[in-house]
Amino acid sequence: MKVEANKRNALGTMPKLAVTVRDKDGRDNALIVGYCGHCSYDPPMIMVGLVPSRFSYHMIKENGSFVAHLLDESQADLYECCGSESGKDGDKLKAHNVNLIDADIVNAAIMKDCPVAIECTVVDSIMTGSHEMFVGKIEKVHVEEGATDDNNCVDLSKLNII
Numbered sequence: 001m002k003v004e005a006n007k008r009n010a011l012g013t014m015p016k017l018a019v020t021v022r023d024k025d026g027r028d029n030a031l032i033v034g035y036c037g038h039c040s041y042d043p044p045m046i047m048v049g050l051v052p053s054r055f056s057y058h059m060i061k062e063n064g065s066f067v068a069h070l071l072d073e074s075q076a077d078l079y080e081c082c083g084s085e086s087g088k089d090g091d092k093l094k095a096h097n098v099n100l101i102d103a104d105i106v107n108a109a110i111m112k113d114c115p116v117a118i119e120c121t122v123v124d125s126i127m128t129g130s131h132e133m134f135v136g137k138i139e140k141v142h143v144e145e146g147a148t149d150d151n152n153c154v155d156l157s158k159l160n161i162i
């Protein structure tokens, strides 16, 4: 027998991406994004959803780039800091000594210790309701050595992702 359930989160668990963005003055920030997913196979694209009240929102709007990271289970602190603190209150990445390097192609930072980092250029966006979904063309995928399959695709079974 089926009963009617809440319409929210009907698909169940959401992935958890840590998304880095950079403003026009070069300041980096990051937030956790659950509203995200693949949205094109060819060309390869993913989308990330940001609520306009997030500090990161103006940054992704300003420079049209982001890097989406998968976090290792050991990175609970980073997950906590990115998902609960706001860049409005200070530089959380500096405060937590997050290792950043410039992305190779897009204008945003890579969090060096994350097992997967996906560089994206924003090619479109749509305000769906609570979130604006930013469609990112994948420019480059960085993955921990050894964590790929025979097609050189990221193999999550070889990683311990949050």
Ligand SMILES: Cc1cc2nc3c(=O)[nH]c(=O)nc-3n(C[C@H](O)[C@H](O)[C@H](O)COP(=O)(O)O)c2cc1C
Pocket (backbone or CB within 6 Å): 016, 029, 030, 031, 032, 033, 034, 035, 036, 049, 050, 051, 053, 054, 055, 056, 057, 082, 083, 084, 085, 086, 087, 088, 131
């Ligand atoms: C599991 C989880 C999922 C989240 N998903 C989203 C999301 O999809 N979009 C969003 O804008 N915020 C999401 N958040 C909230 C932001 O990560 C959080 O408000 C963050 O502190 C915003 O940082 P900022 O203000 O520096 O941008 C999520 C938080 C958690 C813990």
